[in-house]
Amino acid sequence: MNKTNIKKMAYELLIKSHCTRLPVESIRIAKQLQYIIMTYDKLIERFPSLDFDSLIDRYGNAIILNLFGNYHIYVNTRNGYFDANWAVMHEIGHALLGHVKRHGQIRGESYAEKHRFTPSELAADEFASMALCPDIILDAMHWTNDTEFIKFACIVPDNQASEKSYYLNKEYIKAKQKNNYLQFQASEDQLLSLFSGYINKYGRRVEIAEEFYIDFSGLRKIGA
């Protein structure tokens, strides 16, 4: 699935979940989708044969499991909310992108290099990035080049915030100039209108005010 379609799916999820502001809370969305969410700590409490370190080694920060068509997401919350928010949205991405279709199928976040850059891992990351840090909203708020702002407003880990800011300032702007990014105007418009109150309240205003205009006409005389 290409990036445009992934973005479209992420935006549609936000619209369906009635998101009107940042941060997008992936745990709330997972619950709305009727997924079962549990922390690693709770999972270990229930199944004492499991241990935390081997869960992390084997599955990374989160696991999604399909049980008779019901999705269960287990998440490591010991790294804090920034990582957990990302990991849960990444797993939602796996479910919606059809990566865990079969009963009993399980997917974790392997940190092994050979798994990290497989097409399905990259697609789930792309989904998480578009759902938690929607391009159209960050652009409307003039937050595209502020990594710290993106991190705290969207509740995403440092590396994802800086990747987003890098992407927004290179690819997104380039695509916008070429005018070929508006391939799904309807869901973009809908998302903008849902977020309009938030954008108006917290967006950074970019004004080119008359009073900041420097009049050089006087300077010229000095040199004359």
Ligand SMILES: [Zn+2]
């Ligand atoms: Zn994954």
